[in-house]
Amino acid sequence: MQNKILVSACLMGHAVRYDGRAKPLLHPVIETWRAEGRLVTICPEMSAGMKVPRPPAEIANAAFGEEVLAGTARVVELTGADVTEEFLQAAENAVALARQAGCRYALLIDGSPSCGSGFIYDGTFSGRKQAGNGVTAAALKAAGVEVFSDHEIERLIERIAQ
Template identity: 40%
Template sequence: MIGISACLIGQAVRYDGGHKQQAALKRLIDRGEAIAICPEVLGGLSVPREPSELIKGDGMSVWSGQNEVQTQLGTDVTQAFKQGAQEALHILQQYNIDTVILKDGSPSCGSAKIYNGQFNGTQIQGVGVTTALLQQHGIRVYNEYNWQTIYE
């Protein structure tokens, strides 16, 4: 059993009310081989919601208290992101899941890239808030571009 970002299996949970469904990942859910999670929704954020980005670093620096997550209009949503990450971790631990496939680029789920905090579409290397927490707890995080390596 693995965990998958809900947006990657077709659930309309993204900030813009959309999804990024990938048929192969949806099939894993349909076959009962995976469960879907959305840390941002688990943290109490609405759908749709204002875009958010990590401001001064990545998810690791959020957990060390050196960074925050803000909406495009400057609202601090760090606590919602942290709460959602903790809820996602709790769910994964309940199912003894040690591997997830999360949406890259997301301020929660990014595992290779995140946006630079300037809301200009520029991506930088880094991890999201949820990815950072999951990795700290020994959970392997893949994204929609490299998940096939799980099965090699």
């Protein structure tokens, strides 16, 4: 059985990002993995019923996904709307899909308050980045899934080869 990889839908070319766009990851190994049936695609936010496009969201007060999971931080939209419950549902859906499909790894778009694993934004909507995990990335890591950002695909390739 080959190692399965949960992948952010936007990286696979699906126009599911908050702004209605995709952010395709163009790398030869993606097509190889697709042909081998290794890829399991999800947009966590859409799986939780969030629409496209939608207002941008960030984890408030420079907090992290782990804190959202613990109930001590919130996810808010630029409009001020609290979307914490949607992001928690999104994370739960991603973990459930990863378990169901047997995904040992996840390849997620960085910067997202859901999928970010190298960096997320600081909650001020000013474009300031901070190292940390989004809600889905934190939940997947807690569930034992190894998470890699789109900038770490070479590391993922090496890890799978081990």
